[in-house]
Amino acid sequence: KDFWADVPEAPKDPILGITEKFLADSNPQKLNFGVGAYRDDDGKPVVLDCVREAERRIAGKNFMEYLPIGGLKAFCDESVKLAYGEDAKCIKENRVAAVQTLSGTGSCRLMADFMHRFAPNAKCFMPTPTWSNHHNIFRDGGVEIQGLRYYKEDTCSLDYDALLEDINNAPAGSFFLLHACAHNPTGVDPTPEQWKGISEAMLAKSHFAFFDMAYQGFASGDCERDGAAIKIFLDDGHNVACSQSYAKNMGLYGQRIGCFSIVCADEAQKVAVESQMKAIARPMYSNPPLHGAALVNTVLSDPQLKAQWFKEVKGMADRIIDMRGKLREHLEKEAPQRTWNHVTDQIGMFCFSGMTPEQVDKLAEEHSMYMTRNGRISMAGVTSGNVERLAKAMATVIA
Numbered sequence: 352k353d354f355w356a357d358v359p360e361a362p363k364d365p366i367l368g369i370t371e372k373f374l375a376d377s378n379p380q381k382l383n384f385g386v387g388a389y390r391d392d393d394g395k396p397v398v399l400d401c402v403r404e405a406e407r408r409i410a411g412k413n414f415m416e417y418l419p420i421g422g423l424k425a426f427c428d429e430s431v432k433l434a435y436g437e438d439a440k441c442i443k444e445n446r447v448a449a450v451q452t453l454s455g456t457g458s459c460r461l462m463a464d465f466m467h468r469f470a471p472n473a474k475c476f477m478p479t480p481t482w483s484n485h486h487n488i489f490r491d492g493g494v495e496i497q498g499l500r501y502y503k504e505d506t507c508s509l510d511y512d513a514l515l516e517d518i519n520n521a522p523a524g525s526f527f528l529l530h531a532c533a534h535n536p537t538g539v540d541p542t543p544e545q546w547k548g549i550s551e552a553m554l555a556k557s558h559f560a561f562f563d564m565a566y567q568g569f570a571s572g573d574c575e576r577d578g579a580a581i582k583i584f585l586d587d588g589h590n591v592a593c594s595q596s597y598a599k600n601m602g603l604y605g606q607r608i609g610c611f612s613i614v615c616a617d618e619a620q621k622v623a624v625e626s627q628m629k630a631i632a633r634p635m636y637s638n639p640p641l642h643g644a645a646l647v648n649t650v651l652s653d654p655q656l657k658a659q660w661f662k663e664v665k666g667m668a669d670r671i672i673d674m675r676g677k678l679r680e681h682l683e684k685e686a687p688q689r690t691w692n693h694v695t696d697q698i699g700m701f702c703f704s705g706m707t708p709e710q711v712d713k714l715a716e717e718h719s720m721y722m723t724r725n726g727r728i729s730m731a732g733v734t735s736g737n738v739e740r741l742a743k744a745m746a747t748v749i750a
């Protein structure tokens with residue numbers, strides 16, 4: 352018997368499919384602006400010096416045992432301090448439930464599974480558009496998704512009024528997935544004042560906020576500033592949940608290291624919630640991997656290494672901000688029929704350029720430049736050496 356005869360081929364992942372097309376292109380000048388992984392100004396992947404030093408300190412340690420189900424406790428403690436602030440009341444009161452996860456994706460999946468189990472039938476509102484994998488994660492976790500208006504196409508900026516309207520119109524006690532900073536794919540974040548407005552509107556309706564924070568430090572270059580939305584919510588009295596990833600900000604993509612936490616009402620609730628997070632993790636993957644946790648913990652728990660990391664993450668963010676400026680400059684010269692302020696107004700790894708799918712196809716076919724069909728440019732792939740070429744090609748396809 353052929354058991355799998357009826358298995359159809361799955362649709363290609365919209366982001367990873369770009370890499371396949373890029374690799375198949377024989378043009379030596381080809382450029383990949385698809386995948387969100389940082390590159391230096393020579394287009395090379397980067398290992399941070401603080402990570403190299405942590406690696407050196409860990410090397411030779413005689414420990415390859417399993418971690419507990421919830422991962423490395425010291426890592427989780429450092430991680431929640433980074434997310435909520437060293438002096439956060441919720442940490443002092445020991446009411447943050449946290450487990451180590453398989454990077455940001457694994458954290459989001461734990462949130463979805465947790466919701467499915469303990470808030471069954473609840474829908475999760477998420478921005479339109481959002482990271483495409485959010486849809487897959489919550490669908491597979493058994494959580495129904497509802498769109499949340501977020502982005503205004505004509506100005507490539509935040510549709511604040513529509514966002515607030517959707518928050519106000521949602522049934523009281525609804526769940527919302529929000530990007531803590533560097534919204535993917537639009538690069539459009541609310542201002543601190545707008546976050547305050549969002550927080551107050553959500554509090555008034557007793558909504559729950561789950562922050563996906565995949566880019567802390569990577570947006571502005573300042574971890575504190577990038578975490579500001581969460582602190583605004585905490586100060587207003589929200590008990591939020593948070594997904595953290597060290598893929599981008601520490602360059603640990605393949606190590607799969609992240610943290611999932613829920614701020615609870617009190618310590619007893621924290622104990623219960625954390626035990627249930629582990630109960631979900633145990634049959635899924637038993638326990639998370641050791642190496643990335645040891646690396647991040649080494650960096651975050653040593654003040655000197657941590658300071659060095661802050662400097663290095665700022666270096667990455669600054670290079671991207673610099674490239675935004677250059678890209679805008681070239682676009683204003685090459686394609687003055689449009690405004691390009693959104694290129695520098697947006698923040699984080701991605702520039703939501705406003706190009707149509709057909710224009711993106713033309714960039715690939717005629718210029719060997721690859722990106723997702725929604726016009727999202729990974730700024731991490733833009734360098735001093737290719738920014739002008741990119742702008743010129745964009746000007747040609749939008750003309």
Ligand code: PMP
Nearest residue numbers: 454455456482535563565596598
């Ligand atoms: N959330 C968002 C918004 C992201 O952009 C990403 C990375 N593309 C992730 C989560 C998760 O990435 P990872 O699992 O590699 O940490």
